[in-house]
Amino acid sequence: MEGIVETLTDRAIAAIAHWDLPEQVPELIKYRENAVFKVRLAWGEPAALRLHRPAYHSGAALASELAFMASLRDRGLAVPQPIPARNGDLLVAFGEGPFHADLICWVDGEPLGETGTPLVSEGRDLPGIFRAVGREMALLHGAADAFQQPVGFERPAWDTAGLLGEAPFWGRFWDCPVLPAEDRAYLTALRTTLSTRLAAAAPGLDYGLIHADIVRENIFVRKGAVAFIDFDDCGFGFRLFDLATTLLRNRREPDYPLFRSALLEGYAGVRPQAQTAFAHLPLFLLLRALTYIGWAAERPDLPDNADRLRRYVADVRALAAEMTESL
Structure with a gap:
């Protein structure tokens, strides 16, 4: 890991040369899909430099993400503000990759929590926070509907094909060689069942640009x-996908029913037309859980991959049983 950090830091130093920043050594604070560094702006304020993982998104898709974020920020949403490079572009390409980087304003606050760790309730109004998350999510969806997509706008889609087609964006969850044959057969049959249910529900569901990963770590x-x-x-995706993403990793909290009610109440307070679709949330909780299997299946080098996949399959089986009971 030490060698990787050194390589990424050298790459970050090369990237920040495209902005008017003081001389500095960027501090690596997160390394997952992207490498995220903390840097100082010319006036001393912190900012986040993102080095994007090569070949994960195209340059056009990365520029589209930044255009969407900038539009949301202009409409008053509490999201990071992209900072133009010296040449005015929000995204820079550099090096022999070429590698891509962007710079965004620092967001104050603390993450809602960490996956796998119980939420801290002391001194916090957690139902109030979930209500605020629902409201902000609804405002985001409204702002997304008003967003004028620039020419060449490119982002992935979590439509029926993106979730359950032959090549889902986050991987073929039913086709993971690490899983036992019994689990693969179960997931293959489940995919067929869910394809039918989603096809029946989809025409009546709200669809448009979504965040797609509003998990605890991404809520400040x-x-x-x-x-x-x-x-x-x-x-692009079903708006229920965003709600299900936030709910999924909080299902084991003792106050989950309270958090769920607060989240949906906050959302419906801004977008009351969504209430009839809430009946499909069990389906979308299951669909979101399946994406984690696909994601892990395409990353066999993860040190805890086998254990992670076992947990994910167990979650899917439990959610499938709950969905059946709710019908």
Whole structure:
């Protein structure tokens, strides 16, 4: 890892030369799909430099993400603001990759929580926070509907094909060689069942640009207000997908029913037309859980990959049973 950090830091130093920043050594704070560095702007404020993983998104898709974020920010949404490079572009290409980088304003606050760790409730109004998340999500969807997509706008889609087709964006969840044959057969049959159900429900569902990854780590809380970060996976999808993403990793919280009600109440307060679609949330919780299997299946080098996949399959089986019971 030490060698990787050194290589990424050298790459970050090359990237920041495209902005008018003071001389500095960027501080690596996150390395997953992207490498995220903390840097200082000329006036001393922090900012986040993102080095994008090669071949994950095209240059056009990355520029589209930044255009979408800038539009949301202009409409008053609490999202990171892209900072233009010296040449005025929001995205820079550099090096022999070429590699892509962007610079965005720092977002104040603390993450709502960390996946796998119980939420901290002391000193926090968690139902109030989830209500604020629902409201902000609804405002985001409204602003997305008003967004004028520039020529060449390119983002992935979590439509029926993107979720259950032959090549889902986050991987073929039913076709993972690490899983036992029994699990692969189960997931193959489940895919067929869900394809039928989603096809029946889809015509009546709200669809458009979504964040697609509003998980605890991407929800920043400050004095009861919330902000969304990390639009790396934003794209076209069912709006229920965003709600299901937020709910999925909170299902084991003792107060989950309260959090779920608060989230939906906050959302419906802005977009009341969505309430009839909430009946399909069990389906979308299951669809979102399947994406984690596909994601892990395409990353066999993860050190805990086998254990991770076992947990994900167990979650899917439980959610499938719950969905059947709710029908």
